Amino acid sequence: MKIILSPAKKMNVDSDTLAHKGLPVYLEQAEKIGAWLKEKSYEELKALWKCNEKIAGQNMERLKHMELYRNLTPAVLSYEGIAYQYMAPAVFEDRQLAYVQEHLRILSAFYGVLKPMDGVVPYRLEMQAKASIGGAKDLYGLWGRRLYEQVRDESGMIINLASKEYSKCVEKYLMDNDTYISCIFGEKVQGKFVTKGTYAKMARGEMVRFMAERNVETPQELKEFNRLGYVFREEMSTETEYVFERADKRARVLV
Template sequence: MQIIISPAKQMQVDTDACACNVPQFLERTKLLLEAMRQMSLSELQKLWACNDALAQQNYERIQNMRLERNLTPAVLAYVGLQYTHMGPRVLERDAWEYVCKHLRILSGFYGLLRAADGVVPYRLEMQARLAAAGSKNLYQFWGRSLYDALTAEDKVLLNLASKEYSKAVEPYLTDDVRFVTCIFGCAKPDGGYKVKATEAKMARGSMVRWCAEHNAQSPEDVQGFDVYGYRYRPELSSDNEFVFVK
């Protein structure tokens, strides 16, 4: 089973954490970097949809970016609620090895990352309309390559990614691949539930940690997830959509 998650916009550098692997699609990443280097500051700011300060910071990053130097393991590089609640820095050895084996991060810039793949800070969301290598956007640029890479390793995918990122995989699903999406909601008086974005991000990170600590090997194993009061609700779930409500 492979677990797929989204990246985070904010990143940090920690070159002393551990040895890094080479990202699988690094040569493709270089094409995206070159495409962005051909753009002006104002064009990049529009692409990134950010304020002046962030645009300037990331513009300078692009001009000086070296994809093989000063690397941080991907799962330690991203900063956000999901990663905070995953707590990769404080995982026990067995749990860390589980994350390195089973976790995959979908990225607009790097395509697909393992936990220990070496990355540098960047800004490029999957939904960004970056034209590169004859493609009009990143979904077209990556095509089915991310799906093919995932399913070459395992035919069972546990989806903890946001829609923006899972859309890079879902259109290519075939009948021989099991794709299970986990949904985290808060209970409503009528017996239903409501998904709150902030709490869902926290739950996704906690689910990764729970899987690592419990050595989850199949989607059915994750039905025991009970962090923060969440409980699996079979009556709201299906074979390919697991609903957890608190």
């Protein structure tokens, strides 16, 4: 079983908490993407990144000094987004780290696919960015089947905790004998079930922690998830979509 998760835009360098173990499987491709980015002007990169002057300047500086083999941070500690805050990998026990290293795969526009302990450097690149590299129309075309091939194991089971921007990199290539389950996190608003981005990100990270703490190995065990006020809704779910409703809105969150 593999779990797929989106990366986060905000990244840091942390070589003190845990040492990285190994390098990204598609590092050679990342080097080509890095070289392509370095050829771009400040204005071109700012447009590509869709960000303000401060963020563009910071990432331009990072890009200028980017070395993919030095000062590496384990991927799961490098990302600082909401999902990763709720996963809280820095306080995982050894067995929980071992679980995510085996089961969790982080999808990345720059690196392709990452194991949690792969050594990475900060970068800024979204999968939906308008980047035509190596004859490919966009990054989806550039990566092709490779992300799917890395996240599918002999079980053929994939638990999707990624956003649509990233999950589509895998979904396009699914085969009939794959078991692909997306976890949907939402709440009732004026009678309608809606997904709120921030709360969904919290829940995705919390779900990874839940799975690691319980050593989850089957889809059935996912249905027991009851953190942050969420409960599994059998009547709203299907074989390929597990729906969790935030029924208790008083549950403590770290917004």
